[in-house]
Amino acid sequence: MRISVPTIPQAILSAATSAAQSISPSAAVERIASFLAPGNVATITGAGVSVDSGIRAYRGVKGRYLNPNYKLRSYLGYTPVRDALPNTTHYALAALQYSGIIPKLITQNVDGLHQKALSSVWNTAYKQERILELHGSLHKVHCSHGHVIDRATFQDRLSAANPEWKTYMDELEATGQRPRTNPDGDVELEGVAYDSFRVPECPTCLAENRHNSILKPELIFFGESIRQDVKDRSYADIEHCSGLFLVGTTLATYSAFRLLRHALELKKPVLMLNIGPTRADPLPGLEKIEMSSRIVMRDAVRAVLGSRVDDDPIIERMLRSGVVQPPSEDD
Ligand SMILES: [Zn+2]
Structure with missing residues (x-):
């Protein structure tokens, strides 16, 4: 995310390929299953996990919140x-x-899709206990006095305050010309005037007779630090696990990279499933399978859970669910 999107040094990129295992999908399934089988596995996910949901991998652009048209782009x-x-x-x-x-499960993603996948079986509190959003969530907005507003409600207020932009967005939707969206819900938008975009006041502040329209998504922005309680919790998750599984992440953000390093320092077994070079590739002790999670994960879960898949209709249904809609390469 925008906090630290360091470019991966070229030397690491060229050394990377040699670190990866070259194995068949069935061998990968077997290896992942045996890694997961003992249980108590902490998992870190990144942008690669959400690509099949149509959310493209992040293209590092820093400090966009400082850009005055960010609020409009975030709305769209x-x-x-x-x-x-x-x-x-x-x-x-x-x-x-x-x-x-x-x-x-610790995720660098702010899209809330891990929570959505569990929405029929776990309530919000249960999900919050078990899923840590390292970089915040796009589904909540907060004001500078700490009042939190549900993002969907806020989106409706923005629409009401900006009917002309609502019309513009509806037209984009209708013609299928959605602007390119980044995983943090920002769009790339050029050549539009944004001066007219109005952000409504925080309703709680207004009720307290205070004017405050500094509302922003509950995300960690470039230049901001992760909250101490989030950092502490992420370290505790690593310390209490028996193994660490990394899926769809290049670990380009330091907040996630240091968790992997912590796990390795504690001599925890670590398995990474990711396509392409990552910041972690040169680290000794890291086992990496270079393969798309789409190809192997469901079969790996079947191998781990065995007869539980057929015995539990919830698990059986989960293994039949899920979209595969990666964004097209060039749009
Ligand atoms: Zn407020």
């Missing part, structure tokens, strides 16, 4: 993220969470 970009559906990887992981193999 929220709808696709709000409407995105969990994919097969989210559901495979959900089956592992639900069956207790993965008691703690």
Whole structure:
């Protein structure tokens, strides 16, 4: 995310390929299953996990919140993220969470798709205990006095305050010309005037006779630090686990990279499933399978859970659920 999107040094990129295992999908399934089987596996996910839901991997652009048209772009970009559906990887992981193999999941994603995959079996409090959103959530907005507003409600208020932009967005939707959206719900928008975009006041502040329209998504922005309680909790999750599984992340953000390093320092077994080079590739002790999670995760879950899949209709349904709608390469 925008806090730290360091570019991966070229030397690491060129050394990376040699670190990866070259194995068949069935061998990968077997290896992942045996890694997960003992249970108590903490899991870290990144942008790669959400690509099949139509949310493209992040293109590092820093400090966009400082850009005055960010609020408008965020307004236009929220709808696709709000409407995105969990994919097969989210559901495979959900089956592992639900069956207790993965008691703690830490995600760098702000799209809320891990939560959506569990929405029919876990309530909000239960999900909050078991899923840590390292970089915050796009589905909540807060004012500078700490009042939190549900994002969908806020989106409706923005629409009401900006009918002309609502019309513009509806037209984009109707013609299928949605602007390109980044995983943090920001869109790339050029050549539009944004001066007219109005952000309504925080209703709680207004009720307290205070004017405050500094509302922003509950995300960690470039230059901001992760809250101490979130950081502490992420470290505790790593310390209490028996192994660490990394899925769809290049660990380009330091907040996630240091968790992996912490796990390795504690001599925890670590398995990474990701396509392409990552910041972690040169680290000794890291085992990496270079493969798409879409190809192997469901079969790996079947192998781990065995007869529980057929005995439990919830797990069985999870392993049949999930969209596969990766964004097209060039749009
Ligand atoms: Zn407020």
